[in-house]
Amino acid sequence: MPANERLKDIISHLPHKPGIYKFFDDHQIIYVGKAVDIRKRVSSYFNKSNQHNKKTLKLISNIRNIEFTIVDTESDAFLLENSLIKQHQPKYNILLKDGKTYPYICITNERFPRVISTRNKIADGSKYFGPYASITAMNVLLEMVRSLYPLRTCTYNLSPENIARGKFKVCLEYHIGNCKGPCEDLIDEESYNLHIQQIRSILSGNLGTAKNYFKDKMVEAAQEMQYELAHSFKQKLDILEDFQAKSTVVSNTLTNIDVFSITSNEKCAFINYLKVINGAIIQTQSLEIQKKLDEADEEILASIIVQLRHEFESDSKEILVNIDLTLPLDGLTITVPQIGDKRKLLNLSLKNAMYLRKEKESMNDKAKDTNEVRIMETMKKDLKLAELPKHIECFDNSNFQGDNPVASMVCFRNAKASKKDYRHYNIKTVVGPDDFASMYEIVTRRYRRLLDEGTPLPQLIIIDGGKGQLGMAVKALKDLGIYGRMAVVGIAKRLEEIFYPGDSLPLYIDKKSESLRLIQRIRNEAHRFAITFHRSKRDAGTLKTEITEVKGLGKATADKLLAKFKSVKKIRELSEAELTAEVGKSKARLLLDYFASEANPKATNPAA
Structure with a gap:
C-alpha cells in the first residue's frame, strides 16, 4: 500500500477523543502533539496543506506512520506531551536542555551532615536545593553558608561507635576555625543540627530565622560582656544582611x-x-x-x-x-x-x-557582517580587484523575438541585495533584438545619471553576457570618461567564465568559491528582475491591445477593467449584468459582441 494511502487509512481510524499523537519517519519519532480531538487535529495537517508554512510541509512530507494515546482530559494530554518530548526529543518539537546538568546544593543525609555541591541527585534521603542555573550564584551562596557556620567537610563515618573509639583526629579545618571537630565529639549533635536547620531556611530563601538567631546571640554575648564573641556574631549578621541587600527583593507581601x-x-x-x-x-x-x-x-x-x-x-x-x-x-x-x-x-x-x-541578534548581525567581509575579501582576491567590492552593480537584457526590449540593473551592497537601488530600463534608442546596443544604452544611461547626481560609483560592474556585451559596456564607460574608475567583468552563462576587458582568455573560478557563488547569485537576480519586468510589460501590452481593439471602447474603460479583474480571461467570464454594472449597458454590449465574435469568427465573417 502506498505511504499516502496507508496514512489516510490510519487517520480514518483515529478516535475523536483527547490525547497525544506521534508522527514517525522511517526510523524514529519526529513530532509529538496534543489534541482535544485526535482525528480532527491530525487530519488538519493533511487537509489544510495550503495553509501550512514550509517547515510544517517538510514535517508532513517525512511522516511515514502515526500512533496515538487516548487520555481522559486535556490536562493529561498536555503533561503526557511534555513527558514524551523530553524522553524522545523529536526533531520538529521545540526542545529544552535537560536540567540534570544543573548543579544542586545538597545537605547530606548522615550524622553531622555536610553541605556540598553536586550534579547528581540521588534518592538517599539527602535534601537538595536548586537546581541553580548559575554556578557562580550557587558558589556565592555556598561560600556565605560556610562563612556563617563551621561545618565538617570530611567524608568520615561519624557514628557514635567510631567517635567513642577515637578513630578520627581533627584536621587543619578545625585548627583554622572552619569546623567544630565533631569527629572528636567536640560539638554535640543537637548544636550542629541547629546550624543545619538554619542553613535549610537560608537555602529555601528565608533568611529571617538565621538573622534572628545571630541577632539574639550578639545581644546575649554583649550583655555578658563577651565583646569579641558579640563582634563575631555581628559580622555574621552583616554577611546575611549584605547578601539580602544584593538579592532582588521585590516585595515583602509576595510569597511564592x-x-x-x-x-x-x-x-x-x-x-x-x-x-x-x-x-x-x-x-x-x-x-x-x-x-x-x-x-x-x-x-x-x-x-x-x-x-x-x-x-x-x-x-x-x-x-x-x-x-x-x-x-x-x-x-x-x-x-x-x-x-x-x-x-x-x-x-x-x-x-x-x-x-x-x-x-543574540547583535551577535548574529556581527557574525553576518564578518561573513560578508570574508566573502568580499575572497572576491577581491579571486577577481584581482584593487578595492573591496562593497558596491556591485549587474546588468542584464531581456526581449522576446525582438518585442518589448527591456533591461535591468541590480545592486548589491556589502554582499547583500539592495533592492531599493534596483532599476528597470525600457530600451529607447535600439530597434530590434540588439543586445549589444541595448547594453551600451543602459550602461550609458545608468552612469550618466550617477555622474549628474554626484552619486558614488560602484567598485565592480558585472555584465551578464560574453565578450561582446562586455565590450559595449566598456565602450559606454569610456565614452563617459569613467573607464578605469571601477572594475568591470562579464560572466558567460554556459561555463560560468569570467571575462576581463581586453583579455581573450577567460578566468575560471573554483566552483566552490564563495565569490563565484555570489557572482552567480547577483547574475541570477539581475536575470530574474529583467524577466519579471519584461513579462509584465509584454502581458500589459497584450491585454490592453486586445481590449482597446473593441470599437467604441476607450483606453480609460479598458484600464479600469484590467485594473480590477487583472486579465482578459476574467473579464470574458463576467455575465452581462456584471459587465453592465462596471461599464454601463452600451459598453457591456460592445464587449459581449466582441467576445462572441472572437469565439465564432465565421459568424461575423461569412467569407472566411
Missing part, C-alpha cells in the same frame, strides 16, 4: 511566584524565568528557543513553563506571564498583571528576555 516572559522573532523565542520565594528572586534563567514549525509564542511558552517548573522543582501555585495564556493544569493561577509589585516583577523578567534577544 513563578514569573515567565517571552519575546520572539521569526526564528527564535527568548524566555526569562524568575523563581520568587518569600518575596525574593532566588532563581533566574534566560534561554533562547529555536522555532521548529513557526510556533506561536503562546504554544512555546506553555511548553517551556511546564519544563522549567519541572527542572527547577517549582511548586508555586501562581504564575505571572506577559501574554494571555491558558494552561490545562489544575491548581494554577495564571495572570498578566497590569499594576503593582507583580507588574514590576513581570517588567523585570521581560527586561531580561529583551536583553537576551538584543544580545
